[in-house]
Each structure stands twice: as structure tokens, then as C-alpha cells.
Amino acid sequence: MNEVDSSPFSIIAEHGAARRGTLRTMHGAVETPVFMPIATAGALKTLLPSEVANLGASIILGNTYHLLLRPGEEELKKFGGVRPFMHWDGPLLTDSGGYQVFSLSKLNKTDDDGVTFQSHIDGSMHRLTAERSMEIQDAIGSSIRMQFDDVAAGNSSRDRYTEAMERSLRWAVRSKKRFDELVTDPTNRPLLFGIVQGGTHHDLRMRSLQGLVDIGFDGYAIGGLSVGESREDTFRIVRSLVKEMPANRPRYFMGGGMPEEIVAYVSFGVDMFDCVLPTRNARHGSLFVWKGDPKEAVREAFARAMDGAADFRIAEALYEKIQITNERFTADESPIDSWNDAETSKTFSRAYLRHLFKTGETLGLRLATLQNLGFYLRMMQELRLITANPL
Amino acid sequence: MNEVDSSPFSIIAEHGAARRGTLRTMHGAVETPVFMPIATAGALKTLLPSEVANLGASIILGNTYHLLLRPGEEELKKFGGVRPFMHWDGPLLTDSGGYQVFSLSKLNKTDDDGVTFQSHIDGSMHRLTAERSMEIQDAIGSSIRMQFDDVAAGNSSRDRYTEAMERSLRWAVRSKKRFDELVTDPTNRPLLFGIVQGGTHHDLRMRSLQGLVDIGFDGYAIGGLSVGESREDTFRIVRSLVKEMPANRPRYFMGGGMPEEIVAYVSFGVDMFDCVLPTRNARHGSLFVWKGDPKEAVREAFARAMDGAADFRIAEALYEKIQITNERFTADESPIDSWNDAETSKTFSRAYLRHLFKTGETLGLRLATLQNLGFYLRMMQELRLITANPL
Numbered sequence: 001m002n003e004v005d006s007s008p009f010s011i012i013a014e015h016g017a018a019r020r021g022t023l024r025t026m027h028g029a030v031e032t033p034v035f036m037p038i039a040t041a042g043a044l045k046t047l048l049p050s051e052v053a054n055l056g057a058s059i060i061l062g063n064t065y066h067l068l069l070r071p072g073e074e075e076l077k078k079f080g081g082v083r084p085f086m087h088w089d090g091p092l093l094t095d096s097g098g099y100q101v102f103s104l105s106k107l108n109k110t111d112d113d114g115v116t117f118q119s120h121i122d123g124s125m126h127r128l129t130a131e132r133s134m135e136i137q138d139a140i141g142s143s144i145r146m147q148f149d150d151v152a153a154g155n156s157s158r159d160r161y162t163e164a165m166e167r168s169l170r171w172a173v174r175s176k177k178r179f180d181e182l183v184t185d186p187t188n189r190p191l192l193f194g195i196v197q198g199g200t201h202h203d204l205r206m207r208s209l210q211g212l213v214d215i216g217f218d219g220y221a222i223g224g225l226s227v228g229e230s231r232e233d234t235f236r237i238v239r240s241l242v243k244e245m246p247a248n249r250p251r252y253f254m255g256g257g258m259p260e261e262i263v264a265y266v267s268f269g270v271d272m273f274d275c276v277l278p279t280r281n282a283r284h285g286s287l288f289v290w291k292g293d294p295k296e297a298v299r300e301a302f303a304r305a306m307d308g309a310a311d312f313r314i315a316e317a318l319y320e321k322i323q324i325t326n327e328r329f330t331a332d333e334s335p336i337d338s339w340n341d342a343e344t345s346k347t348f349s350r351a352y353l354r355h356l357f358k359t360g361e362t363l364g365l366r367l368a369t370l371q372n373l374g375f376y377l378r379m380m381q382e383l384r385l386i387t388a389n390p391l
Numbered sequence: 392m393n394e395v396d397s398s399p400f401s402i403i404a405e406h407g408a409a410r411r412g413t414l415r416t417m418h419g420a421v422e423t424p425v426f427m428p429i430a431t432a433g434a435l436k437t438l439l440p441s442e443v444a445n446l447g448a449s450i451i452l453g454n455t456y457h458l459l460l461r462p463g464e465e466e467l468k469k470f471g472g473v474r475p476f477m478h479w480d481g482p483l484l485t486d487s488g489g490y491q492v493f494s495l496s497k498l499n500k501t502d503d504d505g506v507t508f509q510s511h512i513d514g515s516m517h518r519l520t521a522e523r524s525m526e527i528q529d530a531i532g533s534s535i536r537m538q539f540d541d542v543a544a545g546n547s548s549r550d551r552y553t554e555a556m557e558r559s560l561r562w563a564v565r566s567k568k569r570f571d572e573l574v575t576d577p578t579n580r581p582l583l584f585g586i587v588q589g590g591t592h593h594d595l596r597m598r599s600l601q602g603l604v605d606i607g608f609d610g611y612a613i614g615g616l617s618v619g620e621s622r623e624d625t626f627r628i629v630r631s632l633v634k635e636m637p638a639n640r641p642r643y644f645m646g647g648g649m650p651e652e653i654v655a656y657v658s659f660g661v662d663m664f665d666c667v668l669p670t671r672n673a674r675h676g677s678l679f680v681w682k683g684d685p686k687e688a689v690r691e692a693f694a695r696a697m698d699g700a701a702d703f704r705i706a707e708a709l710y711e712k713i714q715i716t717n718e719r720f721t722a723d724e725s726p727i728d729s730w731n732d733a734e735t736s737k738t739f740s741r742a743y744l745r746h747l748f749k750t751g752e753t754l755g756l757r758l759a760t761l762q763n764l765g766f767y768l769r770m771m772q773e774l775r776l777i778t779a780n781p782l
Binding site: 009041042043044045046047048055066070073076078079085086087331332344347348349351353354355358359361362363364365366 | 397429432433434436437438439440457461462466467470477478592631679721722724738741742743747749750752753754755756757
């Protein structure tokens with residue numbers, strides 16, 4: 001399937017199914033494949049926006065659900081959106097809020113029109129529909145917005161996957177309509193992405209994709225994965241689905257994943273990623289540490305992915321995962337990771353970082369977050385170099 | 392009282408009783424009056440050492456009690472002390488551990504030889520004596536070390552104050568003896584300070600001071616205040632005591648205090664300060680914000696202190712204390728404090744900082760700590776300018 005209308009996305013080079021591209025947004029261009037660090041409710045877990053940019057982030061992700069609850073739609077409007085509020089100058093993508101309503105809210109009830117849910121913070125009741133999601137994302141002022149969708153839990157029945165997929169298609173139409181009404185300046189237009197649903201069923205995924213392409217979006221996302229299904233199923237679905245996605249539009253895998261998954265998905269032709277793993281693992285003292293020179297590690301991992309290697313074989317080439325609170329780091333004077341681009345990873349020792357975690361010093365969170373985001377962002381940089389040049 | 396032997400301290404200028412000095416340590420010179428941010432167990436609450444240095448800190452304080460428990464004496468020796476461990480290149484002062492044994496440990500029992508206490512972390516039993524305190528401070532590798540002392544609680548009986556003061560004098564002798572044994576290289580010698588005790592009784596304080604001067608220390612500290620006595624009592628004791636302290640030695644007020652107290656103590660002739668207030672208040676969202684141009688604010692506050700103004704009148708000239716979590720900052724787009732030297736205080740809005748606290752984002756702690764330390768350190772810089780030049 002291909003579209004002919006003008007696209008905000010240009011492919012610069014191809015390497016097998018993998019692509020090196022540029023995505024133009026109203027707030028600047030994004031070089032792909034790209035990883036988007038998560039700024040949940042307008043903050044990047046212990047870090048200043050400038051620090052995340054210095055590590056190589058060109059775009060970040062904000063969560064509509066969190067931002068709707070705090071600071072709230074009216075405040076966001078007052079500040080001209082979350083980008084000026086948090087002092088992030090670059091592009092920002094927002095999810096639709098649907099997934100977090102499903103995973104975080106105390107109570108939620110989905111009907112054909114939308115979702116009613118209770119805030120996990122203060123118990124207040126809220127309602128999200130396709131139209132409201134578009135309005136809130138507009139108040140957030142994001143550069144890339146996601147359609148409102150219905151996410152079926154992992155290992156749902158085929159009936160439930162079908163229902164969620166078809167409902168998501170109807171909501172896609174309504175999202176697009178409200179988005180077009182809100183965007184009054186065509187020369188300064190955010191982007192809107194559709195989300196392919198259908199669980200682990202290729203035929204449902206294909207129906208979803210066809211429906212979305214008929215509506216027409218600036219980009220297409222793969223939703224409803226990384227929610228409990230097996231990694232084998234995820235690989236299978238992503239690989240077969242990506243082949244059918246419009247080649248001239250950005251492809252975004254939502255909410256995943258481990259470094260080895262990202263390398264594999266890039267080799268399948270996915271362009272955009274977001275994931276809580278680098279920041280969440282950092283919070284627990286779990287670090288991704290380079291096996292050696294990142295250039296060689298990522299080239300080796302990518303070569304294995306191109307050969308269809310199992311995920312653990314890809315991981316093996318990339319990183320060692322270390323639990324910094326382990327006894328064995330007590331006297332380890334070596335740097336956290338001398339290959340990491342974060343200056344702090346080269347400066348401070350593993351023993352010191354362990355000490356910070358053991359004493360509950362929040363500086364430890366900072367150093368661990370810089371390490372893990374530094375790892376992911378450097379991996380993406382190397383993937384961009386590989387996809388632009390033959391191995 | 393004056394001493395004639397060589398002093399690591401030079402007075403550059405005097406302004407009434409206040410002094411502008413330079414204190415030479417084995418790890419670099421410190422310009423006084425000076426405030427020492429607290430790096431409890433080898434970390435400066437959310438901040439990198441370089442960030443604290445950039446705000447104008449020239450010396451920091453480490454707590455012997457905390458460092459003894461974690462990472463422990465053996466680890467500290469392995470790393471060559473806490474300065475290389477935490478990557479702080481400048482001078483570091485350590486307390487003796489006595490005060491925190493008294494205030495933090497689960498159980499503690501003082502006898503004439505020392506203190507036995509139970510760790511507040513894991514319940515393990517430890518013993519501190521004058522000799523052990525010197526050995527641990529040596530393992531920490533601090534530039535300035537404090538004698539081991541016995542601290543009476545605020546509002547103790549005269550008998551208890553007398554006992555603690557006399558015991559501290561005996562421990563001063565033992566501290567000096569063990570210190571001299573440990574310092575084998577006279578060309579690379581740390582400094583040792585004695586601590587004046589005696590509660591709120593001028594005569595006890597004088598006996599303590601005379602005893603310490605007879606032993607001979609590199610500097611003299613005022614201990615056992617800011618522990619529950621009235622501020623009027625503290626002012627009275629500090630004012631009368633400082634007059635009698637050796638003029639050619641640094642004078643250090645331990646553990647205090649509010650900005651207005653520091654301004655007053657500087658006007659009395661105190662040179663060195665440490666306090667948890669800027670970092671502790673930051674943790675609770677309580678901020679010291681300049682009333683206007685710091686140069687004028689500190690000059691006005693200092694002039695009031697020289698006139699013997701009450702502390703609240705000094706405070707009034709200096710700062711507004713704001714609780715950033717208050718409702719009234721919800722839509723406050725003004726910077727946290729445009730006069731603060733921390734770049735983040737000029738960049739981020741009060742509404743955003745409030746939002747970070749409300750959402751529990753640790754970035755909020757960072758911004759608040761930078762604000763409060765920035766306030767204290769700039770105040771000291773202005774006090775150094777004032778004491779070097781007539782008002």
C-alpha cells in the first residue's frame with residue numbers, strides 16, 4: 001500500500017527493510033530511526049530538558065492522561081502548551097490517553113462513544129472521547145498527536161481484539177475530523193497518526209491498517225503490543241505488518257521495548273519508538289551498559305537482527321544489564337560505563353553509584369537515568385548511521 | 392586571647408567585628424565568611440559537585456556518622472577518601488560524629504571514654520571515641536577535622552552543660568593527640584578545630600574556650616547551639632563569645648542557621664557556617680527568594696545587623712520565604728527567582744516548579760535545592776564583598 005499525497009516524511013536511505021529518514025514537524029525535524037524519552041507529565045525523570053537534548057534526544061513524548069489530570073487542560077492553555085511550560089523547544093508527541101486510562105485509572109468503563117474513568121490521583125471522574133482527546137492534545141500543543149483508540153489487553157479473545165480494532169477505526173474517523181477542525185493554520189500544522197490494532201491476528205491487523213490508510217494519516221503506529229503477549233508473537237506481527245504499511249509514512253511502534261527489540265524492529269522497517277524501560281529500570285538501579293565500542297556493538301546486533309537471530313542473541317551483542325545495588329559493585333572503582341555519552345557515566349564509579357542507591361540519594365536516580373537514556377539514544381544514533389550506510 | 396604561632400587563616404579586611412579572610416587548607420583556599428553545603432554521606436542532595444561549585448561553594452561538609460555507617464571506613468580508605476569517591480576536588484570539612492550519634496542513633500550511651508550507639512539504619516552496634524573519630528575522619532580524608540565532643544541537649548541543667556563541656560575538653564586533648572599521630576606529612580597537613588561547649592552560660596563557654604586555646608587548634612568552633620535554646624540566648628552567647636575567640640583563627644558556628652542569623656553572626660565576627668536548612672527546606676518546597684537585588688538586600692540586612700536589629704528585621708530585608716506548593720502559584724508564570732544565580736531559577740516558572748512538586752517529580756527537588764543553595768551562597772558572596780569594603 002502506498003499513498004501519493006505529500007508526506008512529512010522523507011526516506012534518506014534504505015538498508016534491507018530498514019530506513020534512515022527525516023520527519024518534519026512544526027517544531028523541528030526528527031531524524032529516524034528515533035527513540036522518544038518519556039516526559040510523563042511534563043518532566044523527564046530527574047533530568048533537565050537540556051540534559052536530555054545533550055544526550056541526543058530530538059523528540060520527547062508526553063502522556064495525555066497525566067497532563068489532563070495535572071496540570072490540567074486550562075493551565076496548559078494558559079502556558080501555551082506543555083513545551084513552553086517545561087522548556088522543551090523541540091518536537092513533542094502525545095499519546096491519546098486511551099492506553100493509560102486502561103492501565104492506570106481506578107475504574108474505567110468503555111462504551112462505543114468513549115471511556116469514563118476515575119483519576120488514580122484524586123478519584124475525580126473524567127470522560128475521554130476521540131473529540132476530547134484531540135482537544136486535550138491541542139491544549140498540550142504537541143507536534144505529533146495520536147488518534148484515540150481502544151486497547152485490548154494481551155491474550156484477549158479474537159472477539160475482543162476485533163471489537164477493539166473496529167471501535168478504534170470508528171474513533172480514528174472522529175479523531176481526524178476533530179483534529180482537522182482544531183488545526184486552523186495549515187502552514188503550522190501538527191501531525192496526526194493512526195494506530196493499527198488487532199492484537200496478534202494478522203488478518204485483523206490488515207483490516208485495521210487498510211481502514212486507517214483509507215482515512216489517511218501523517219503516520220501509522222502499531223498499538224496494542226507489549227501488553228503481555230509473547231515476544232515471538234510480537235516479532236511475527238510486527239515483521240508481517242510493517243511490510244504492508246505505507247512506505248512513505250513514518251512507522252511508530254508504541255511502548256516498546258528492550259534494546260534488542262528496537263534493533264529488530266528497525267531491521268523490519270520501524271522508524272519511531274518510545275519506552276519507559278530506560279527510565280523505569282534506572283529507578284530500580286538496573287543499568288544497560290555497553291559491551292564495548294557502541295559502534296561495533298550496534299553493527300553486530302543489527303547484523304544479527306538482519307539474519308533473523310533470536311532476541312537474546314541480539315541483546316548479547318549489545319549490552320550487559322547490571323544491577324548496581326549488587327554486593328559485587330561495593331568496591332568497583334571502574335566508571336559506570338566508559339562508553340556511555342553521559343559525562344557522569346565516565347566520571348563516577350560503580351561503587352559510588354551503588355552507594356547513592358544504598359543511601360537513597362536521589363543523585364543516584366539522575367546518574368542511572370543519564371546512563372540508560374544515554375545508552376538508548378546512542379544506540380539510535382548508531383542505527384541511523386547503519387541504515388544510512390551499508391554494513 | 393591571641394595565639395602567636397603560624398595560622399592557616401589570614402584576615403584580609405575588617406568591618407566592625409566582621410572579617411574578610413582566607414583559610415588555607417591542604418585541598419585549596421577558602422574565602423570567608425563562608426557557607427558549607429552539606430554532603431551528608433558523600434552526596435549533595437540531587438546535585439552534582441560541579442553544580443554546587445558553579446553556584447559558588449568552595450568547601451563542603453561531610454558527616455562522619457553517616458560516612459562511617461555507609462560506605463564505611465574500609466571502603467573510604469580503598470577510594471582514598473570521600474573526595475575522590477564523590478568527585479569533589481575542593482576542601483571538605485568533617486564533623487566529629489558526636490552530634491549525630493546524639494541526634495540520630497537508636498540508642499546511645501555516653502561514658503567518660505566515648506559513646507556506644509546503635510546504627511539508625513541496620514541496628515548494628517558501634518563505638519566512637521576521640522581516637523576513633525580522628526581515625527575515621529582520616530579515612531574520610533577531610534581537609535578540616537573536628538575534635539570529638541559531648542553535646543548537651545538544649546535547655547539542659549547547668550550541671551549537664553558543665554559535664555559535657557569538661558568532658559569535651561578532655562576529648563579535645565585526646566583528639567589532638569591522635570590527630571598528630573595520624574598526620575605524618577607536616578607539609579600536607581589537614582586542619583583540626585576545637586569546639587567550644589557550655590550551653591547558654593557565658594562563664595562555662597569561657598572556661599571551654601580557654602581550655603581549647605591552651606591545647607591549641609587551627610580554628611575554633613561554637614558547638615552546642617541551635618539545639619532548642621531561644622534565638623535570643625544564641626545571639627547573646629555568640630556575640631559575647633566571639634569577642635574572646637582568637638582573632639587570628641577561623642571561627643565556625645556549627646549547624647546554623649537561618650539567613651538572618653548568619654548575617655548577624657558575620658557582623659559579630661564569625662567566619663564559617665554550615666546548615667541543613669537550604670537543602671531540607673528545598674525538600675519540602677520551602678524557598679528563600681530574594682526581595683530584590685542581592686547586593687542591596689544583603690547590604691541593608693548587614694547594616695541592620697550592625698545596628699543590633701532584631702532577627703526578623705534582618706530577614707525582612709533579605710528574602711521572602713515562599714511555599715511553592717501553595718495554590719497561589721498554580722498560574723504564576725514568573726521565574727522561580729530572577730535574582731538567583733542558578734540558571735534554572737531564572738528559566739523555570741513558579742507554576743512549573745509547583746507542578747513538579749505536586750506530581751512528585753524529583754526534578755522539583757533539584758530546582759528547589761539549586762534555588763536555596765544559590766540563595767545562601769550568593770548571600771555569602773555579598774557578605775564577603777561587604778566585609779572587604781566599607782558600606
